[in-house]
Amino acid sequence: MQQFQQKTDITIKNSFLQTQFIDWRTQPKSFKTYPKFFRRYHLDEFEELKFIKDFGKITDKKVYGNEEVVLRVTPSAGGLYPCEIYIQIRGIKNLLSGVYHYEPLNDSLTLIHELSNDGLEYYFETDSKKFIFLISNVYFRTSWKYENRAIRYLLLDTGHQLGAICSALKKEAIPFDFSFNFNKKRLNEAFGFEEQEFFQGAILVDNGKDTKYQNLRERLVTVSSTDYFIKNPFLEEFSKLLENLIFDEIKPLHLLDDMDKKCIQRSIDKRRSIRAFEKKPITKEEFDFLTKDIFERSKSLGIEVFFINNNVKNLELGVYKNVNLISKGDFKGLSTRLAFNQKLGESSCFTLIFTSKKESNLFQDYIISGFLAHIINLRATSLDIGCSGIGAFFDDECQRNLKTTNNILYLQAVGR
Ligand SMILES: Cc1cc2nc3c(=O)[nH]c(=O)nc-3n(C[C@H](O)[C@H](O)[C@H](O)COP(=O)(O)O)c2cc1C
Incomplete structure (x- = not known):
């Protein structure tokens, strides 16, 4: 692992070599969108799910020349937003139990898999959950600008994304657990990521049921998360290592316990760098x-x-x-x-x-x-x-x- 640190360091010496010019017109798309024919639900239609907007909603807009850039709840190195969020939801009235993709641009969930006797719990070797929030990285969004050093920013951005999810859950007083040791390899395959995207971590919310589920009964449709893609072998090596790495268990950290719901909401809405x-x-x-x-x-x-x-x-x-x-x-x-x-x-x-x-x-x-x-x-x-x-x-x-x-x-x- 240490080689990933060494090979991505900035030193006084090597900084003189980093003179690359960035053509912003070539920035890859930072929002994944499933095709229009997928069924979508606006989060405002479900009182119990509105908090999901706090995971990634747009909180500001900036104009640079002719370009409008949207800023989100989470910060991101270079404003490149490599994280995507997938959510498995069970037992919400008028909503099919299924695996959804969260779309921050229009505050909605896209149904990408309807559940029957299958479920993501299988890959976590756990029993039934109300919510499974999964964070993936679309690495090219960040390697496009930062090349190999992108591995650091992907991990840090993932940490911020976890922070955003946890603060939203804390605000709603929903207990949760972190999970990093699920079968990432099989899930990356099941989601049809084709080595362009990979899972980093997850947050689980229990529903008190001990039902067990099968693996997903079909592979999900592959949808490109950027408008074009340039393969990076170093980043691929990094993602392969991540698939096999065992992380330490992290207990909930209770770091916002002294802030009330209104105060957390205000901070979520107003946070900026x-x-x-x-x-x-x-x-x-x-x-x-x-x-x-x-x-x-x-x-x-x-x-x-x-x-x-x-x-x-x-x-x-x-x-x-x-x-x-x-x-x-x-x-x-x-x-x-x-x-x-x-x-x-x-x-x-x-x-x-x-x-x-x-x-x-x-x-x-x-x-x-x-x-x-x-x-x-x-x-x-x-x-x-x-x-x-x-x-x-x-x-x-x-x-x-x-x-x-x-x-x-x-x-x-x-x-x-
Ligand atoms: C991992 C990470 C590294 C960052 N590095 C820098 C940095 O070196 N210099 C800087 O001015 N801003 C840095 N930022 C801030 C981003 O530029 C900022 O989050 C992004 O432009 C979005 O703006 P916002 O945080 O106000 O929403 C960093 C943010 C993250 C999450």
């Missing part, structure tokens, strides 16, 4: 609220979080490992340098750096880092504090300055 900070400070109380339980939980999940304090009042300036100050001083310049010279680094109140030990489960650590970053993003939004994920950073400079051999996974700038 900040483009520039005004360099105003935040208080220590705000810092504590933003990072509540994050250091503790991440440690228990094998993630080591460092942060650089640039502008939190009543907290000593410097570099911290978890909550311990390891280097005193003003490190604003360093924050920017580490963040691939992006000003977000130094103008933030603090910049988090998610890392994990070399021997740990690298891919899962990326997903968890994206997930935790998403929770922080929602918490920050509730205080009208800005936030942005930073996927472009110097791996070697981060390691050197943090005096760690850990893999560097993700940076997150937070401030106002």
Whole structure:
């Protein structure tokens, strides 16, 4: 696994070679759409299912020249949105029990398979579930721009997507379990992905029934998730490895328990990535609220979080490992340098750096880092504090300055 980290690092040396020009006109389509003749249901027709809109709905629009770009509930590296969501639903009145594809563009579900004595539970080796939410990656959407480094962004985007699903479920007080160890290989085949798309993770909601189901009785129709496709052997190798990897079990994390339904909904609807900070400070109380339980939980999940304090009042300036100050001083310049010279680094109140030990489960650590970053993003939004994920950073400079051999996974700038 470690080779996937090494082969995708950005170092001072190799950054000079990365001068590729991006022609945005060639960006592949970022929405998968099943043909018109598939049966569709608008989520507004089902009170019990409206929360699904919070997984990926459009929350803003931007115009660049003649192009209109839509922004969603989830952030995404480069705004490329590689995640698709499939949902198996049982026992909702006036809705066929089936496997659906979620379409964020029109807040609807497309029925792609009607269930009888078969079900996705078979691939999870579990009994009947009310909902199975599955996240896939359409890798070319991201490799189109980021080439091999796309593997990192796919994992981080998946973590954010999990965060968005969990926050919507939390808001509705629906208990759930994470699942990463299902039969991904067989499911990828059953969904007709043809190696262009692959499953990463799932969230299960129980229905208290112990019925067992057969494997899907037919292979689902193959529908292309982009308008064109360029194969990438490195990404294919990555997806094959993912199919066979055993992840650690993750228990529900209870990270939004102190926010009520209205507050979570407001954060979901208003979350954005900040483009520039005004360099105003935040208080220590705000810092504590933003990072509540994050250091503790991440440690228990094998993630080591460092942060650089640039502008939190009543907290000593410097570099911290978890909550311990390891280097005193003003490190604003360093924050920017580490963040691939992006000003977000130094103008933030603090910049988090998610890392994990070399021997740990690298891919899962990326997903968890994206997930935790998403929770922080929602918490920050509730205080009208800005936030942005930073996927472009110097791996070697981060390691050197943090005096760690850990893999560097993700940076997150937070401030106002
Ligand atoms: C994994 C990941 C990496 C990102 N890296 C950067 C980055 O290096 N610099 C930056 O300015 N924004 C970065 N972003 C923010 C995206 O550009 C942003 O999410 C996207 O444009 C959509 O905008 P929104 O988050 O406001 O909805 C990143 C986001 C994610 C999820």
